[in-house]
Amino acid sequence: MFEATKVGRSVDKETFAAEQEGLRTELLAVQRELRQTDIPVVVLIAGVEGAGKGAVVNRLNEWLDTRGVQTFAFWDETDEERLRPRYWRFWRTLPPRGEMAILFGGWYLAPIEHRFQGICNDAELDAELTRIVEFERMLIQDGALIVKFWFHLSAKDQKKRLKELARDDRSRWKMLPDKTKFAEQYNLFEYVAERVIRHTDRGIAPWYLIEASDARYCDLTMGKTLLHAIKTRLSQPVSLEPAPSNGPDLPQVQSAQITVLDHLDLTLSLEREHYRRELKRLQAEINELAWQAYKEKRSIVLVFEGVDAGGKGGAISRITNAIDARLYRAIPIAAPTDEEKSHHYLWRFWRHIPRAGYITIYDRSWYGRVLVERVEGFASETDWRRAYAEINQFEEQLVEGGGMLFKFWVHISQDEQLRRFQDRESTPYKRYKITDEDWRNREKWPQYKAAVNEMVARTSTESASWTLIEGNDKPYARVKVLRTLCAGVKDALERGVCKPSGYIPCGEKRPATDGS
């Protein structure tokens, strides 16, 4: 694969000078054009040690208008990053629409290093690469342009370059421990690199392999490639690979008729005295369990969705009143801010993912994509259909390192909703809760039911199943939520963290290979 990067290409000083000015002008022009679009651009810089990635990034920053470009490296992990799902730190760096991020290694850094150091094997590496492919596809389907560069050197050139670097005062190289490793194990590194590139070289996010032995050739080729990639993206809409299939489309057939919601026994209720006792008992239990989860550094994410006036708020407050306020954060999902709007729709939820040991309660959530956005037509059918898989992958990451995820759909009958709407309108301190929109939503009951049904069917995965809550009787609903939660947390704590077979455990420091 790397043969073409070892032929000794170079560019002389005059050619470089002559071509640089035009290239620069054009880069600035597309950058300005970009700013008017909703395309975020991610430039990934990877390659063998000694290939001069730092110099390439500097050159890029020199050519581009630095307003609208941010550079990120991923060597020095903070505990805020270490204590969250691995991809949290990447989400932090994703550029807003119209801007660019230059990432050193990005999500490729850890997999390559881990395989190179023998921390994982080929199969585990491949599993991670599959995740990367999905992640990149998701960003691209959201409009992003991802340009991936791999800078390569022959063994001989690398050896020579590393020798030079060791002598050069200005190089980062001399800060590194394990200096010789890379050159000595050139073949292994190349093997890993080839495997990674082969698995992740997709038409929508191709790798560009660049020979790095001559800096001028390297810079010019990189610049021209980037220019071409942005121009191409500007001139045509994203050409997508077929979206991942959602599997056989069973729910559609029955969607208008019987749904999972019809199986709920909404007559279930709890006698008042029994409720009081149970509530007290369960609140004490969840208080203790939350502390225990804190001590064992297990994060908990709660998702509440439900019919308007279904009683989400009441159920949530029975939990928050029981748990120490230091341990949880309740995030009500309202209209996104403009920073949120300028990112992928999952970005605003990633922002609030709890650290290990803490709890986030989402009052409405990413499921808005397949509920209100679907029913109201805010998201296209392609968009919301795709969201099921995106959400499943997102949630998979939430639970991977021992995180817990509980999803509640709080349901009531249409009659009960009417009663509650009327009650809200007549109770002074509840009146603010009811708006015209609630009445409008009510008219779309069947569409919402179908959407909920499909949501439950498609996103009830092994590690993240839905609990449907019969909400007509508030005491019953609250106790069922608390009971489910307590049982689930207890169970998860007893089972302990079942680490995914092999790959980069979340919350553990990866071995330092890079100056730290």
Added chain:
Amino acid sequence: MFEATKVGRSVDKETFAAEQEGLRTELLAVQRELRQTDIPVVVLIAGVEGAGKGAVVNRLNEWLDTRGVQTFAFWDETDEERLRPRYWRFWRTLPPRGEMAILFGGWYLAPIEHRFQGICNDAELDAELTRIVEFERMLIQDGALIVKFWFHLSAKDQKKRLKELARDDRSRWKMLPDKTKFAEQYNLFEYVAERVIRHTDRGIAPWYLIEASDARYCDLTMGKTLLHAIKTRLSQPVSLEPAPSNGPDLPQVQSAQITVLDHLDLTLSLEREHYRRELKRLQAEINELAWQAYKEKRSIVLVFEGVDAGGKGGAISRITNAIDARLYRAIPIAAPTDEEKSHHYLWRFWRHIPRAGYITIYDRSWYGRVLVERVEGFASETDWRRAYAEINQFEEQLVEGGGMLFKFWVHISQDEQLRRFQDRESTPYKRYKITDEDWRNREKWPQYKAAVNEMVARTSTESASWTLIEGNDKPYARVKVLRTLCAGVKDALERGVCKPSGYIPCGEKRPATDGS
């Protein structure tokens, strides 16, 4: 001071039930009204151990519409927080306009604990309290409402309460180490509390002392007080204490005539070969110094301001090209996002403050407040006049724990600016840099000069002085910037961290007293 909190006030169940509903309705109403305003509300909850602060917060969350209210505790410091100036974590929690934040202890927690444990003495405590007073005043002058509650118990009641808590499964109390300390040293704690309250009890941000022995009395009083405070704030503009004086107003007298800028020798220049040599040498030096600062965990903040086309960008890129891209982040300051607009104007700069060991380069900065906002009239005279002191206090915090701060004003003559504007218009890849606004700004040259003069006079403090750069000759300017920077970093590294005499050193873990 605390006598009034030991008289055994209580409220019976019926009264509480009767008053609660009305209070709740009113709280929700003012909260909705609040949302239409640009007032951020900060509710501080402090008091003796065992006073039931957690329960009060839970009650508040029950009464309020949780959308628009966030609760924050400050016990479990992350390294992202620990490695930045102390107040960074508070800035993170400040609510946007129209919303509320409930803070457990907030900026009072550490001072009280430190004094209580004898880590600092009274004088050091007072110095910190002065900072707090300034900080709160700044927020209030920006429109914030700060409501501070102190919940108190008599020694006897506290003892009883702590005993109960130790038995109660649901209390946080049993998670705490050093359980007995507080009760045993009740008098010392009360002494510290009184000192803190006395020093920080200002008309614009008063303390409300509440007797906490009866939960119903406590909740009701807190709720009514909060309601009253919000209502009052809604009905009248902020009534401010007189703004801190800027000192004798010397610069005004001479402002239109001779300024510090007139003393710059803009004919200074550097011969090309000399420039090349010096640049190379200095870039190598700053590269090494940046690594050294990283190893010694010293942060560096660079601020670049200057005349349009003065050459800020060129000077910055000579630095960024030399420093490893992992160590710095360059932040161009353009129009604020809506999240930024909904906070105090310093908030958007606090966001990017580097961790210990890292570098942030601000391409334009908080000085916009006293430059463009002053000259263009975007900020009122009161606002920009106040900004000098606010900025000095902000910068004091940046350097406190060993951080370094370098501020550059890059200046050119009006003729030189004209030449550069014309050059930009005729060079394809520079054309984007010049806009109508640049030409308009140019017409306000005298006003800008006066503003710069006053800025330099008022914000050149011991630890954060301005360096004026003669920019007509670009090589000279770039070398002077690099030389100043290298000398300054070197000097700071040699001097080591001169810890402020006593108080809570930044970057060190404060002793855990709270469950962690």
